[in-house]
Amino acid sequence: MKCLNNSAEDSLDFLNNTELNEKQTELLLALLEHEIQHHGQLIRYFYGNELIFPKSWNERYTV
Template sequence: MEVLVEKLQQAFQLTSDLVEGLEASQLSLGLGELPSNRIGEQLWCVVGARESYFKAIQKSEWAGFNCSLINVASKPEIIERLQLTQSDIIAFLSGKTLSDKQVDLVIDLLTHEIQHHGQLIRYLYGNGIKFPKSWRQKYSL
């Protein structure tokens, strides 16, 4: 469990590093003519998944998707939600023994976070945005 929490914490930190390096105006960027939402909307999904999976992990069952992030164009609000969800989840998981169902939900959360990293890589490439050092090192960008 300790390794899983460490991997989750690393993924969360990578997401934070990316957002902190973005300019607020970049949150409204999409992928040109390609069907896509906006960077801020990708982050809305990240926050919502963290909140929803956290609730599911606590209850040992899926309880639906909800997201408290209101303004997907507000960098301060996104950073606040990312920090809060990271600290809540890591504090809850640290030192706990989880059921197999809970571990499965933690793995689903980690998978979801990393899947968004892949999507966000496309957004940054597509918009000529520089990657943070942590992303260049982790993903060989």
């Protein structure tokens, strides 16, 4: 969790202090879309295998 938090903080710091050009913005949005697709895959995996979602997912997402 510490590594994830550090990564998130570093990413937000970069985004808040950097003006992205059009190509960089397109790449950032493509990466975000890719990560969202992985999240959807995990949700389908849980539903398909009748697994119980972690409590944090139920509190944060509609699952």
